[in-house]
Amino acid sequence: MDARCIHAAVSGINASDNPAPGVGVAKSLRAVHDYDWKIAGFAYDAMEPGIYLDDVFDHSYMVPYPSAGHESLLDRLYYIHDQFKLDIILPTLDAELPFYMQSESELREHGIETFLPTREQYRLRAKDKLAELAEKTGLELPPQIIVSSYDELSKAAAELGYPVMIKGSIYKAYRAYSLDEAMNNFAKIIAQWGYPVIVQKVITGEEMNVIGAGDGEGGVLGLVAIKKMSVTELGKIWTGVTINHPGMIRAAREFVENTKWRGGFELECMVDGDKVWLIEINPRFPAWVYFATGVGVNLPAQVVKQALGLPVEKRQEYETGKLYIRYTEEKIVDMTVFQNMVTAGES
Amino acid sequence: MYERLAQLAINDEGFIFDPLTGQSFTVNQTGIALLGGMKRGEDELQLAARLQQTFDIEEAEARADVRDFIEHLRSLKLV
Numbered sequence: 001m002d003a004r005c006i007h008a009a010v011s012g013i014n015a016s017d018n019p020a021p022g023v024g025v026a027k028s029l030r031a032v033h034d035y036d037w038k039i040a041g042f043a044y045d046a047m048e049p050g051i052y053l054d055d056v057f058d059h060s061y062m063v064p065y066p067s068a069g070h071e072s073l074l075d076r077l078y079y080i081h082d083q084f085k086l087d088i089i090l091p092t093l094d095a096e097l098p099f100y101m102q103s104e105s106e107l108r109e110h111g112i113e114t115f116l117p118t119r120e121q122y123r124l125r126a127k128d129k130l131a132e133l134a135e136k137t138g139l140e141l142p143p144q145i146i147v148s149s150y151d152e153l154s155k156a157a158a159e160l161g162y163p164v165m166i167k168g169s170i171y172k173a174y175r176a177y178s179l180d181e182a183m184n185n186f187a188k189i190i191a192q193w194g195y196p197v198i199v200q201k202v203i204t205g206e207e208m209n210v211i212g213a214g215d216g217e218g219g220v221l222g223l224v225a226i227k228k229m230s231v232t233e234l235g236k237i238w239t240g241v242t243i244n245h246p247g248m249i250r251a252a253r254e255f256v257e258n259t260k261w262r263g264g265f266e267l268e269c270m271v272d273g274d275k276v277w278l279i280e281i282n283p284r285f286p287a288w289v290y291f292a293t294g295v296g297v298n299l300p301a302q303v304v305k306q307a308l309g310l311p312v313e314k315r316q317e318y319e320t321g322k323l324y325i326r327y328t329e330e331k332i333v334d335m336t337v338f339q340n341m342v343t344a345g346e347s
Numbered sequence: 348m349y350e351r352l353a354q355l356a357i358n359d360e361g362f363i364f365d366p367l368t369g370q371s372f373t374v375n376q377t378g379i380a381l382l383g384g385m386k387r388g389e390d391e392l393q394l395a396a397r398l399q400q401t402f403d404i405e406e407a408e409a410r411a412d413v414r415d416f417i418e419h420l421r422s423l424k425l426v
Contacts, residue, residue: 206368227369243369271368273424320366321356 006035007085008304011042012092013050013057018234021092023049024290026056028300031293035310040084042091046341052333059084062345066099073099074106081112083346088113088307090300092284094170097122115216115263115307117283124259125281128169128196137258139251139278142270144200150183156199157182165200168193175202203279205272208245210252211285211292213299214261215312221302222315223252224292226324237288240324242295247276255281264289264299291324349385349426357382365425372423377401381416385426391417 008029012020026039041050041057044065051060061080064072080086089112091100100107101116108114117125124133134141145156157164157179166185167173170193174185182199189197206227213221225248229239252267264285270277285299292299295318305312337347356364361379363372374382380401384394395409402409420426 206370208369229369241369241371244366245368321364 004036005038006304006308007038007040007087009040009042009061009080009084009086009089010057010092011063011090011096013041013043013048013053013060014045015049015053017232018236019287021285021287021289023053023056024287024293025090025092025285025300026050027290028293028298029304030056031298032301038084040080040086042089043341046338049331051341051347052331052337060341060347062341066095070099070102074103077107077112078110081110086112088115088304090114090303091116094282094284097283113307115303117262117265121259121261122283125265125283126169127167127198127280130278130281133255133259133281134278137251137254139255140276142201142203142277142279144198146196147186147199148195148197150186153182153186153197153199154179160199160201163202165198165202167198167200169196169198170194203270203272203277205270205275205277207279208243208248208269208271209286210248210267210269211264211289211299212252212256212267213264213285213303213306214256214259215306216260216262218257218260220253220256220314220316221306221312222292222297222299223249224295224297224299224318225249225252226288226291229323237324238326240288240291242291242318242320242322242324244320245271245276247271247274251276251278263303288324288326292318294324295319295322348388348390351424351426352382352386355425363425368424370423372425378416381413385417 010022010026012022014020015023029037029039038058041060042063043051043060050057063076091097100114101119104114123129128146130141143160147153147156163175163177165173166176166182168189172189176182176185186197208227210223210225212223215221225243225245226240227243228237229241232238248269266282266286268280270279297315297318302312340347354367361374381394384397391413394413398409398412399406
């Protein structure tokens with residue numbers, strides 16, 4: 001690695017109405033001027049907007065979906081490495097993480113770093129395992145029951161009391177006010193995501209989020225707490241504000257210290273006064289990651305520096321009351337880039 | 348007495364931001380005056396006297412208005 005130029009690859013560069021974290025991660029890296037950056041975008045579709053943001057990404061490559069198989073993806077990465085000379089890959093999508101976690105050692109042998117949670121850390125934050133994590137870290141989880149049948153669902157919902165949340169262990173959550181609704185939602189989830197399903201008591205309070213990164217040794221590379229002020233119809237943040245809720249910040253720190261979390265994460269919480277309920281832990285940066293960068297806590301850069309053994313300044317302070325405004329922008333580009341992505345698989 | 352108020356950012360135009368929750372509120376000039384008094388530790392009687400001085404109202408009405416204002420703040424978990 002050139003001491004002054006870092007070659008990074010970032011996935012999740014879809015910046016549509018359901019944006020992925022990749023563009024925000026890449027913008028965060030560009031915001032660091034101590035180093036030069038060459039940033040490659042990894043795309044699954046030639047229409048992913050990040051491909052066309054030539055002020056953010058120097059180059060983009062199509063990569064196969066994880067379902068294409070371990071060897072297929074590794075072959076593609078080694079080709080890209082030959083061309084781009086990767087120092088580090090920053091995967092930002094849930095579905096990719098198992099592959100990159102599994103391939104960490106092999107990629108490192110080829111000179112490519114990642115900075116991801118261990119398998120055990122990843123396992124512990126799974127929705128159906130959160131109770132175990134909550135117990136270890138002192139975080140509180142809303143009462144919940146894991147179910148794998150309609151009969152178990154019926155008993156669980158009756159025990160917890162309506163309304164309940166019916167949640168897939170991987171994705172999706174629905175609120176149910178009756179057994180009929182619960183069963184319909186259960187059917188939808190198992191059809192798409194399978195078992196098990198989590199039945200959780202609905203908790204009142206305000207939804208708040210914390211973004212952070214762990215250094216892999218129990219230390220916090222940075223934390224920022226926010227409240228979403230408005231969301232889109234898909235539930236994605238549109239505006240937000242930075243806050244400082246001591247209970248949530250403490251919960252995030254305890255999570256990192258107890259798990260020795262490695263890499264980026266997001267805590268989703270419900271807060272009622274001083275009471276903080278843990279709802280979900282995402283094992284990667286959220287799509288609003290640039291919000292933290294904008295208030296001075298550049299978590300993607302912190303992760304890269306930590307991974308590459310570069311000096312890290314653990315920035316903890318940020319100003320509350322800073323607004324995040326997401327907006328729609330437009331770009332007119334030549335067809336050439338699209339043609340190249342479709343025919344050659346790279347821009 | 349009203350420790351929670353110390354956490355709030357209140358500007359001269361009556362815009363209130365709560366950095367604990369991210370919530371924001373607005374109050375009129377009367378509200379600004381009452382909040383200022385509460386932050387200085389004034390009790391309900393003192394706050395009511397403040398209203399009486401500013402608006403030509405009876406003590407009972409002033410005290411009722413102060414109580415109402417404080418209950419409103421309490422419902423918003425600001426006191």
